[in-house]
Amino acid sequence: MVVAGLSQSDSMHFMDVTTSHSSPVNSSRELEQIYEALEGNQEGVWEWNVEGDRIYLGPLCRKILEVGPNELPQPLSFWERAIHEEDRERVIGQLRRCASGALQKFRAEARLKRGKEWLWVSVRGTAVGQDSRQRALKVVGMLSNLTRQKAAEETVADHDVRWRDLMALAPVGIYQTDLNGIFIYGNEAWFRLTGKSRREVLGHAWIKEVFEDDRERVVAEWNACRKENRPFNVQYRYRGNTGPDRWMLGNAVALTNGAGEKVGYLGTIQDIGRIRGLQERLSNFVENIPAGAIFIEGETVTLNRACEKIIGFSREEITSVNDWLRVVNPQDIPRYRKVYERVRAGGYIERPILPINRKDGETRFVEVVGVNGGTFEIWHLNDLTERLQAEEKFQALFESSSDGKLVIEGGKITGCNLAAVSLIGLAKKEDLIGVQPLAFSPASQPGGKKSAEVYSGMEEVARIKGRSRFEWVLLRSDGAELPVEVTLTSVSLGGRPATLTTWHDLTSQKEAQAKVTQSLKMASLGEMAGGLAHEINNPLTIIKTKAEQIALKIEREKTIDPDWLREKVTVVDQTVDRIAKIIKGLKNFARDSRFDPMKSTDLRLVIEDTLSFCSARFSSHNISLKVKLPKLPLLLECRSVELSQVFLNLLNNAFDAVEGTSRAWIRLEARQVQGQVEISFTDSGPGVAKEHRAKIMQPFFTTKEVGKGTGLGLSISRGIVEAHGGKLFLDEAAASTRFVVMLPLVQSKNRKRGRK
Amino acid sequence: MRNRAGLSGKRILIVEDEQDLRSALSEIFADEGAEVEVAQSGNQAYQILISRPPFDLVLSDIRMPDGDGISLLKQMNGGMERLPRFIFVSAFSDLTLSQAKELGAITIVQKPFSISDLLSVIYSVIANEETVSQA
Numbered sequence: 001m002v003v004a005g006l007s008q009s010d011s012m013h014f015m016d017v018t019t020s021h022s023s024p025v026n027s028s029r030e031l032e033q034i035y036e037a038l039e040g041n042q043e044g045v046w047e048w049n050v051e052g053d054r055i056y057l058g059p060l061c062r063k064i065l066e067v068g069p070n071e072l073p074q075p076l077s078f079w080e081r082a083i084h085e086e087d088r089e090r091v092i093g094q095l096r097r098c099a100s101g102a103l104q105k106f107r108a109e110a111r112l113k114r115g116k117e118w119l120w121v122s123v124r125g126t127a128v129g130q131d132s133r134q135r136a137l138k139v140v141g142m143l144s145n146l147t148r149q150k151a152a153e154e155t156v157a158d159h160d161v162r163w164r165d166l167m168a169l170a171p172v173g174i175y176q177t178d179l180n181g182i183f184i185y186g187n188e189a190w191f192r193l194t195g196k197s198r199r200e201v202l203g204h205a206w207i208k209e210v211f212e213d214d215r216e217r218v219v220a221e222w223n224a225c226r227k228e229n230r231p232f233n234v235q236y237r238y239r240g241n242t243g244p245d246r247w248m249l250g251n252a253v254a255l256t257n258g259a260g261e262k263v264g265y266l267g268t269i270q271d272i273g274r275i276r277g278l279q280e281r282l283s284n285f286v287e288n289i290p291a292g293a294i295f296i297e298g299e300t301v302t303l304n305r306a307c308e309k310i311i312g313f314s315r316e317e318i319t320s321v322n323d324w325l326r327v328v329n330p331q332d333i334p335r336y337r338k339v340y341e342r343v344r345a346g347g348y349i350e351r352p353i354l355p356i357n358r359k360d361g362e363t364r365f366v367e368v369v370g371v372n373g374g375t376f377e378i379w380h381l382n383d384l385t386e387r388l389q390a391e392e393k394f395q396a397l398f399e400s401s402s403d404g405k406l407v408i409e410g411g412k413i414t415g416c417n418l419a420a421v422s423l424i425g426l427a428k429k430e431d432l433i434g435v436q437p438l439a440f441s442p443a444s445q446p447g448g449k450k451s452a453e454v455y456s457g458m459e460e461v462a463r464i465k466g467r468s469r470f471e472w473v474l475l476r477s478d479g480a481e482l483p484v485e486v487t488l489t490s491v492s493l494g495g496r497p498a499t500l501t502t503w504h505d506l507t508s509q510k511e512a513q514a515k516v517t518q519s520l521k522m523a524s525l526g527e528m529a530g531g532l533a534h535e536i537n538n539p540l541t542i543i544k545t546k547a548e549q550i551a552l553k554i555e556r557e558k559t560i561d562p563d564w565l566r567e568k569v570t571v572v573d574q575t576v577d578r579i580a581k582i583i584k585g586l587k588n589f590a591r592d593s594r595f596d597p598m599k600s601t602d603l604r605l606v607i608e609d610t611l612s613f614c615s616a617r618f619s620s621h622n623i624s625l626k627v628k629l630p631k632l633p634l635l636l637e638c639r640s641v642e643l644s645q646v647f648l649n650l651l652n653n654a655f656d657a658v659e660g661t662s663r664a665w666i667r668l669e670a671r672q673v674q675g676q677v678e679i680s681f682t683d684s685g686p687g688v689a690k691e692h693r694a695k696i697m698q699p700f701f702t703t704k705e706v707g708k709g710t711g712l713g714l715s716i717s718r719g720i721v722e723a724h725g726g727k728l729f730l731d732e733a734a735a736s737t738r739f740v741v742m743l744p745l746v747q748s749k750n751r752k753r754g755r756k
Numbered sequence: 757m758r759n760r761a762g763l764s765g766k767r768i769l770i771v772e773d774e775q776d777l778r779s780a781l782s783e784i785f786a787d788e789g790a791e792v793e794v795a796q797s798g799n800q801a802y803q804i805l806i807s808r809p810p811f812d813l814v815l816s817d818i819r820m821p822d823g824d825g826i827s828l829l830k831q832m833n834g835g836m837e838r839l840p841r842f843i844f845v846s847a848f849s850d851l852t853l854s855q856a857k858e859l860g861a862i863t864i865v866q867k868p869f870s871i872s873d874l875l876s877v878i879y880s881v882i883a884n885e886e887t888v889s890q891a
Binding site: 533534535536537538539540541542543544545546548549552571575616619620621622624 | 773774776777780781783784787818819820821822823824827847848866867868869870871872
């Protein structure tokens with residue numbers, strides 16, 4: 001028995017088959033051994049006896065197909081049924097064609113049912129022998145189990161699909177070049193990101209797609225990476241076909257085959273246009289912000305433009321942490337180190353203000369804020385030198401002012417200067433801090449209005465208009481009242497509303513004003529001198545005449561009728577009283593009334609007192625002076641002498657206006673209008689010219705001839721009336737010249753009491 | 757002191773707004789024998805001068821409501837044929853003696869005056885008149 005060609009061929013040729021019908025079980029132990037020898041451990045041997053239609057299986061074959069050692073060989077139809085119907089015809093067909101002599105060899109893969117499972121098998125067969133009709137006697141072949149391999153292949157196929165999906169869906173552009181950089185593959189993202197078409201790039205040098213300006217840099221890095229055998233990681237732009245060039249981050253690695261030889265490159269690109277734009281804007285921003293910024297990465301230091309300005313060194317001069325020490329005073333190093341360590345540790349609490357030595361030797365003071373960025377730090381330098389100087393100046397201004405200055409927040413004093421402390425008569429600022437400003441005012445202001453009401457009204461004005469200014473009386477700690485001008489200015493301090501308050505001491509101004517008022521009073525008395533002389537000489541004449549009459553009587557008649565004498569003496573007595581009253585009125589009027597307290601007074605008495613020494617002037621100049629007063633008292637809180645001065649001034653003005661005119665008259669009328677009293681002075685004069693109306697209350701404005709008027713009368717009168725909480729104005733609606741004084745009456749307390 | 761009837765037959769008009777003074781003067785001149793008329797204002801005085809003439813002397817205050825002494829004299833100058841002698845009585849230097857004389861007054865008597873001084877002025881004025889008329 002010769003078995004030939006087994007070693008050189010994958011087909012088997014049984015050259016001598018002695019017994020075609022013998023059962024392998026019975027007939028040939030030898031054959032079994034041949035099978036076993038042929039099979040090895042991968043492929044089983046089988047043999048189809050065509051004529052007898054039996055298929056014999058070698059031991060391994062039986063093992064693969066799970067055929068027991070005692071099972072008889074089966075006809076082809078048996079196995080035909082076991083083959084998967086999709087594979088059946090293909091395998092059986094080939095087998096039959098081999099048998100019929102139409103085919104010498106075949107090879108097929110098919111699924112075979114084994115128990116409940118399907119088995120992938122590879123079957124090869126060769127026609128052996130030939131009968132007279134050219135038909136094969138046998139078909140002999142090999143069979144191997146492909147199940148595991150098929151499973152692996154299926155897995156591979158699955159991978160393939162997944163790989164393609166991955167490539168297609170990856171947001172990152174992936175490309176491959178050969179060793180020469182010729183583009184051989186790009187995924188969808190690559191084409192989308194670069195905007196190129198396959199036709200444009202496939203087979204072309206990859207570098208051509210890089211933007212010209214970046215190309216040199218990219219090539220240099222590429223070569224360096226190749227030389228140093230490290231991955232490529234560069235930001236560059238792709239040439240845009242349409243639209244702008246696109247910034248990409250490119251990574252690439254060398255591809256090697258199984259033998260470790262370089263075969264090409266595999267690269268990725270990511271669109272960093274947005275990040276890049278952001279970075280550019282950010283660095284632009286950092287470069288241009290007015291605050292100094294230092295970027296510290298390891299030992300490397302980068303300065304922005306503002307920082308260069310602050311320290312006077314250029315960024316080329318300061319490139320390391322050590323360089324930075326050039327701007328630091330040696331004694332300040334520990335402070336800088338503290339900041340440095342704090343920032344390093346990631347924490348930051350205070351913002352120290354540290355000195356910096358500029359290149360030109362000047363010292364600047366900067367506020368330092370550090371930010372820990374992980375691998376880097378940013379120090380932010382805020383040059384506060386000017387602000388500190390300004391603050392010093394502001395502080396100096398604030399403190400040097402002779403006016404009291406206060407900052408009021410949330411209704412309480414939060415800051416003040418020493419002038420404010422001394423105006424109030426206290427010892428230190430702490431005595432004012434935290435206190436409400438009204439604590440330093442009396443309960444009511446001149447004119448009787450409640451301090452709290454007036455003050456809150458003025459605060460409201462300041463809130464609406466930004467500023468309010470008004471005269472005020474403060475209460476010093478020693479109990480004395482201090483006249484001041486208060487200015488309230490609404491501001492925002494650190495985003496919170498605050499009121500800046502100024503107390504301007506009016507004492508000297510008030511004194512000066514009082515002096516002017518006093519001299520003006522004298523001047524108005526002077527104007528009346530003639531009337532006064534008349535007023536006094538007349539009663540003196542009466543007294544003198546009566547006295548002489550008595551003397552004559554005694555001389556001539558030696559006896560005197562008591563009734564006659566009584567009558568004369570009574571006249572003398574009354575006339576002396578009359579003179580005394582005038583003198584008293586004059587004395588009262590002329591004296592310094594500045595420090596008179598406000599007293600509850602009947603306005604009618606004030607008017608009568610005034611008239612007592614001035615009415616003669618009108619009667620003697622043939623001017624009709626009619627006075628109309630109500631029957632009930634008009635009580636007001638006032639300095640009666642001051643009001644008397646106002647009335648005299650208005651009467652004198654009326655006198656000047658009507659003097660020398662025919663049928664001259666003046667009317668003085670007082671009447672109650674709600675809670676006020678209206679005192680009007682009407683005269684028959686020509687009136688106030690329209691162009692003068694706005695000016696008549698201004699100081700030093702006068703239409704009287706030189707030497708006659710001071711031009712202060714009305715302005716001072718108005719000041720007095722306003723200090724009493726009233727108003728003085730020209731009633732422009734009236735037909736004749738009519739000046740009106742409105743004064744607040746003492747509130748209803750008294751009236752109520754009166755009703756009870 | 758002169759005779760108590762030294763002014764008898766003389767008609768004198770006293771113009772004075774002060775009631776007490778007016779009555780005192782009236783009494784004094786009556787004591788001297790004069791026939792005295794009184795007025796409390798210039799306007800009233802002029803009415804009396806016109807309605808009850810003739811008067812030998814007018815003694816007038818200057819400052820008065822409802823017609824002062826100066827206006828009265830001016831009015832008399834303009835409206836009367838025979839002017840009585842006119843003496844101003846003044847409580848204040850409202851006008852000078854020369855101004856008064858220019859207006860036609862004989863003199864000004866300043867308040868406060870004494871009765872004897874006033875009477876001596878008046879007697880001299882009357883005496884002058886008599887001298888003049890006798891002459």
